[in-house]
Amino acid sequence: MVKNRIKELAAAYKSEFIANRRHLHANPELSFQEYKTAAFVEKQLNNLGISQIEHKAKTGLLAVIEGKNPSKKVIALRGDMDALPIFEQNEVPYKSINPGVMHACGHDVHTASLLGAAKILNEIKGQFEGTIKLIFQPGEELLPGGASLMIKDKVLENPRPSGIIGQHVMPLIPVGKVGFRKGMYMASADELYITVKGKGGHGAMPESLVDPVLIASHMIVALQQVVSRNASPKIPSVLSFGRVEALGATNIIPNEVKIQGTFRTLNEEWRYKAHQHMVNIAKGIVEGMGGELDFDIRIGYPFLKNAEALTSRAQEAAVQYLGSENVVDLDVWMASEDFSYYTQEIDGCFYRLGTRNEVKGFVSGVHTPTFDIDEDALEIGAGLMAWIAVNELGS
Numbered sequence: 081m082v083k084n085r086i087k088e089l090a091a092a093y094k095s096e097f098i099a100n101r102r103h104l105h106a107n108p109e110l111s112f113q114e115y116k117t118a119a120f121v122e123k124q125l126n127n128l129g130i131s132q133i134e135h136k137a138k139t140g141l142l143a144v145i146e147g148k149n150p151s152k153k154v155i156a157l158r159g160d161m162d163a164l165p166i167f168e169q170n171e172v173p174y175k176s177i178n179p180g181v182m183h184a185c186g187h188d189v190h191t192a193s194l195l196g197a198a199k200i201l202n203e204i205k206g207q208f209e210g211t212i213k214l215i216f217q218p219g220e221e222l223l224p225g226g227a228s229l230m231i232k233d234k235v236l237e238n239p240r241p242s243g244i245i246g247q248h249v250m251p252l253i254p255v256g257k258v259g260f261r262k263g264m265y266m267a268s269a270d271e272l273y274i275t276v277k278g279k280g281g282h283g284a285m286p287e288s289l290v291d292p293v294l295i296a297s298h299m300i301v302a303l304q305q306v307v308s309r310n311a312s313p314k315i316p317s318v319l320s321f322g323r324v325e326a327l328g329a330t331n332i333i334p335n336e337v338k339i340q341g342t343f344r345t346l347n348e349e350w351r352y353k354a355h356q357h358m359v360n361i362a363k364g365i366v367e368g369m370g371g372e373l374d375f376d377i378r379i380g381y382p383f384l385k386n387a388e389a390l391t392s393r394a395q396e397a398a399v400q401y402l403g404s405e406n407v408v409d410l411d412v413w414m415a416s417e418d419f420s421y422y423t424q425e426i427d428g429c430f431y432r433l434g435t436r437n438e439v440k441g442f443v444s445g446v447h448t449p450t451f452d453i454d455e456d457a458l459e460i461g462a463g464l465m466a467w468i469a470v471n472e473l474g475s
């Protein structure tokens with residue numbers, strides 16, 4: 081049976097998957113600068129004898145594996161390749177050799193897993209029908225998102241896949257388990273850049289000034305009504321401000337205050353209405369208090385909705401592969417992912433790969449300098465992805 085063959089191969093090649101992951105982890109590159117990473121991936125694919133490889137979106141790659149009867153059905157598998165601007169604090173043999181750059185979101189794991197799936201799928205291509213497109217994309221961590229550029233570069237055309245599968249590490253889930261959620265899963269995320277301008281001067285003479293610190297304070301408090309009053313209680317929404325910069329002193333009122341924040345939600349219509357509410361509320365308060373407002377909203381990734389039928393089939397495939405005790409249901413997650421761009425074009429399934437191991441100390445969250453994984457996850461990351469693809473295509 082194909083599933084057992086895939087399991088055997090994943091176990092047999094596990095040390096190679098780990099070696100690839102360690103190479104990628106030690107040599108991280110920032111978003112849209114994944115030149116060496118892409119060259120490494122291309123070399124590995126060449127070594128496997130996969131010859132249909134195209135360069136896409138500068139540092140991305142599209143590879144194709146054809147089974148029997150290649151035009152029967154097409155499915156895409158996606159891995160992201162970029163790292164983050166973080167100084168790694170793990171003391172491990174595969175520690176980042178690029179200071180200030182780190183695979184702290186597990187994209188090294190996604191890339192190594194997709195390479196592993198490619199190795200398995202290429203070896204069993206006589207045992208499934210259809211075509212598999214392998215999408216190695218750049219720049220997940222940075223707007224406008226590598227996924228949007230890969231789509232512009234036509235990775236979903238000629239032939240068009242009926243569905244796309246992606247996976248992401250999750251340090252909240254123990255290694256050995258995976259998580260799925262059908263329907264709405266992750267949020268849209270927009271970046272907010274606000275400047276409140278006033279008139280600075282001596283802190284002892286406020287009557288002759290326009291204090292942007294007080295205005296900004298009122299504005300921040302008032303803006304929360306967008307979530308608490310304007311949003312429907314049925315639509316999850318988050319508004320958070322993480323940076324407030326007023327460069328005065330005990331006795332100096334500055335000329336301006338700069339504020340940065342994020343707005344996230346799960347409904348596209350409400351998303352753009354909320355933007356309007358925020359601008360209106362901020363304008364009313366700032367201008368009412370004599371200041372000037374500059375409110376810049378940078379549109380981020382859209383929400384991520386997993387296709388019901390595709391995700392049901394993938395989850396069922398995971399149950400067959402790992403046992404029902406190792407497949408968990410996920411809650412809504414208010415982070416965002418550029419995989420959502422693919423799901424706006426075709427059916428998608430984005431699932432989670434458990435990487436936690438408390439005994440071995442792998443508990444840190446993604447985007448932290450101590451993030452690391454239990455590498456046993458790679459055998460599942462490669463094997464399960466290959467099995468989901470074959471299950472989707474039919475053997």
Ligand SMILES: [Zn+2]
Nearest residue numbers: 185221446447
């Ligand atoms: Zn990330």
Ligand SMILES: [Zn+2]
Nearest residue numbers: 185187220248
């Ligand atoms: Zn990520």
